[in-house]
Amino acid sequence: MTAALPPAGWYRDPSGARAQRFFDGSEWTEHYAATLSVEQRTEILEEAISSHYPWARIESSSPTQAVLFLGGGVSVPAHVVFALLTVVTCGLFGIIWLIVAATSPERRAYVAVDSFGNVTFN
Structure with missing residues (x-):
């Protein structure tokens, strides 16, 4: 059984960069918070x-x-x-x-x- 994905929103970038990145509910987008x-x-x-x-x-x-x-x-x-x-x-x-x-x-x-x-x- 797989874990539920978080809801769409701004989260800390999973790559480790000190920025927020948008998660659309299924995958990470290329949108970063300014x-x-x-x-x-x-x-x-x-x-x-x-x-x-x-x-x-x-x-x-x-x-x-x-x-x-x-x-x-x-x-x-x-x-x-x-x-x-x-x-x-x-x-x-x-x-x-x-x-x-x-x-x-x-x-x-x-x-x-x-x-x-x-x-x-x-």
Whole structure:
């Protein structure tokens, strides 16, 4: 016995493409939806972030775009340790502290998904 076919309508493309394709009730047509829904774009954005930047912290986001903090800079606990080392070494470690702080800039990435499901990384 064969399974019943779904009713005619728009479904995710069975080929794996990130698009919706029309099923006429018996077979897939060559008609594709022009744009993806916000929910689909959000899903694509989450997949892109988790696969390209799994360690990143999301600073701000909307359903279709996000700004990620990738690191760099010096963390607060490191500044505490550097301050203690500077005191213990009578200020000599302060030179290293300045060099580290000046040469480790913060980095951010911008990720967006357009209405066709294309992901942009900047």
